[in-house]
Structures are given as structure tokens and as C-alpha cells.
Amino acid sequence: MDWKYLLTSYEGRINRGKFWACIGVIFAGAIIAMIIDNIIGTTFNGVPYGFVYVLYGLAMIYSVFAVYAKRWHDRDKSGWWSLIGLVPVIGAIWLLVELGILEGTRGANQYGPDPLA
DSSP: OOHHHHHHOOSSOOOHHHHHHHHHHHHHHHHHHHHHHHHHTOEETTEEEEHHHHHHHHHHHHHHHHHHHHHHHHTTSOGGGGGGGGSTTHHHHHHIIIIIISOOOSSOBTTBSOTTO
16 A cells, blocks of 8 residues: 555545545554653643644644545545535534445546546
């Protein structure tokens, strides 16, 4: 798996398996950042989010949207659909269903060849 492409490029398409792998790696990094915060004592009033976690989160925004955009492309939609996540509750459910559960477009589409082919 080409992690550089997956986490930095907004071009192309990825299937659900690669999407969940990327989300898993990003989530694992967040847990590691929280552990580091707890070890070095940069948490605030017992909240597990500290300086390291905040820096990690800011650094990962670009990668998260790159992964989302490629997954939206597999669904034959623009990456701008990621903004649906800004809608409280409904947006998160919509993202989960569209990106994580539903199958991508079969065959080539305007964003590239089928990632499963």
C-alpha cells in the first residue's frame, strides 16, 4: 500500500478497505499522541487531550480530507461532499454510510479506474 499517495494526494479513488485502513492508522496515531501527552504531563485538568494531541490533530486534517476525497471519488462524487460532516449528527452518519459502508462505483468514472479492478 502506498501510504504517501493515500495520505497526501487528493487525486484518484480508493475502495472501502483502504479507507478503513487509513482511518485506523490515523486513529492509532491519535491514541499514541494521547498516551504521549499523559506520559509527559501536557494534559489540561485531567482531559486526555494535550499539546501533542492537538498538534497531531492539526497535522492530520490534510490527510483525513485527502482520504475522504478519494473515497468520495470512488462514489463518483466531488471531494467537497466532505463538508457534509459539518452538519451536526446527520453529517457524521452520512459520512459513515457513504464512505465506510456503501460500495463504490463499478468500473471507471470521471475520477479514475475502478480501484478493485
